[in-house]
Amino acid sequence: MPPVTNITQTHPIAGHLDMVNKRLNDIARRLKINKLELLIMLTYPVIIILGQLIWLVAPAESSMNYFTSKKNIFNVYFVKQGWFWTTMVFGLFLFSVMRDSTVVRKQHGVISCVKKFALITTCWFFFSQWFLGMPIMDRIFVLTGGSCYNVSAEKLKNSEYFKLMDFTIEDLAEFTNQDNDYYYSSSISSRQCKSMRGRWYGGHDPSGHVFLLSLSTTFLMTQLFEFYNSITLRKKLRQFKIDTENHLKNREFVPFLKSLFLDYPIVLLLMLVGLWLWMLLNTTIYFHSLLENLAGLFFSYLASLLSFQI
Numbered sequence: 001m002p003p004v005t006n007i008t009q010t011h012p013i014a015g016h017l018d019m020v021n022k023r024l025n026d027i028a029r030r031l032k033i034n035k036l037e038l039l040i041m042l043t044y045p046v047i048i049i050l051g052q053l054i055w056l057v058a059p060a061e062s063s064m065n066y067f068t069s070k071k072n073i074f075n076v077y078f079v080k081q082g083w084f085w086t087t088m089v090f091g092l093f094l095f096s097v098m099r100d101s102t103v104v105r106k107q108h109g110v111i112s113c114v115k116k117f118a119l120i121t122t123c124w125f126f127f128s129q130w131f132l133g134m135p136i137m138d139r140i141f142v143l144t145g146g147s148c149y150n151v152s153a154e155k156l157k158n159s160e161y162f163k164l165m166d167f168t169i170e171d172l173a174e175f176t177n178q179d180n181d182y183y184y185s186s187s188i189s190s191r192q193c194k195s196m197r198g199r200w201y202g203g204h205d206p207s208g209h210v211f212l213l214s215l216s217t218t219f220l221m222t223q224l225f226e227f228y229n230s231i232t233l234r235k236k237l238r239q240f241k242i243d244t245e246n247h248l249k250n251r252e253f254v255p256f257l258k259s260l261f262l263d264y265p266i267v268l269l270l271m272l273v274g275l276w277l278w279m280l281l282n283t284t285i286y287f288h289s290l291l292e293n294l295a296g297l298f299f300s301y302l303a304s305l306l307s308f309q310i
């Protein structure tokens, strides 16, 4: 009898995927999180590496692109007010979940997701706004040798925290004028420094943008999949498309907006996540060093991991 060939033998790629899958399960188990949470968290290092590659291979981009400007409208009106937008979209999403009769295990899910939001809001506040004075990110900057330099005498407030600069820092020399006195301080926050037109210079400055964008995205995506799976999500998006076509055909703009904000805020949530990821890519291409971006990500991971324990 001829030897029987094993036609069910798996393809070598399937074997590799199986190994990757086992490895991911392993890491997720050790971190006490689920695989979806792990996969979402792994997207950020990929974006940061992509940003570094773009920066390396296309340096000209950085002088021509609209997104290189700190004053671009997405930065000024969205990222700089990023926690406000995340709160709004999350609030609308939660409200729609509470009204959605197709969602199961609602009460438990809603309570735990409000607790998670309260926790990550506290983390955001301590890291980037205020932590018994200076926020954590500014404390790291000052502890690693950074200060606020080049504050001119006429802009100076709280002069007891400042010392006269009787030296010049080569990199900052262009900003100083030989005829005036300039001051420096390591006791004020980056926001106060900016308000006095000082230069935040010399320390390790973890990226607040990377922190906020990755923490918000992780929270919004994990909460989305807390209440919907890929099938129910696709069904909802298909229904949104049908409803929108009907509204627009009949020129019903107000009912369209009402349905977008009250019935389908998942669309707003996905749009905000898209914008956050795009802005994150831009931060990693044009702003900060790789290490400072990774430090922002590290603190956002800590906050997310804490929230996953609730």
Ligand SMILES: CCCCC/C=C\C/C=C\C/C=C\C/C=C\CCCC(=O)SCCNC(=O)CCNC(=O)[C@H](O)C(C)(C)COP(=O)(O)O
Residues within 6 Å of the ligand: 079, 080, 081, 082, 083, 084, 085, 087, 088, 090, 091, 092, 094, 114, 117, 118, 121, 128, 190, 191, 208, 209, 212
């Ligand atoms: C619509 C109703 C919402 C209902 C929400 C439902 C449940 C709430 C559950 C719990 C509530 C717990 C706490 C929530 C309380 C308040 C939420 C916060 C409200 C705000 O967001 S107001 C503040 C808005 N400010 C910002 O968004 C500033 C964001 N910017 C920054 O953090 C920084 O600029 C930076 C880190 C991006 C960059 O730093 P710099 O480079 O500028 O130094």
Ligand SMILES: Nc1ncnc2c1ncn2[C@@H]1O[C@H](COP(=O)(O)O)[C@@H](OP(=O)(O)O)[C@H]1O
Residues within 6 Å of the ligand: 067, 068, 069, 070, 071, 072, 075, 205, 206, 207, 208, 209, 210, 279, 280, 282, 283, 287, 288
């Ligand atoms: N994606 C982006 N688009 C525009 N500006 C960005 C940006 N990411 C970071 N920046 C700017 O780079 C600086 C450092 O950001 P961060 O420390 O939060 O990562 C900030 O400048 P300003 O503080 O002068 O606004 C911030 O506005």
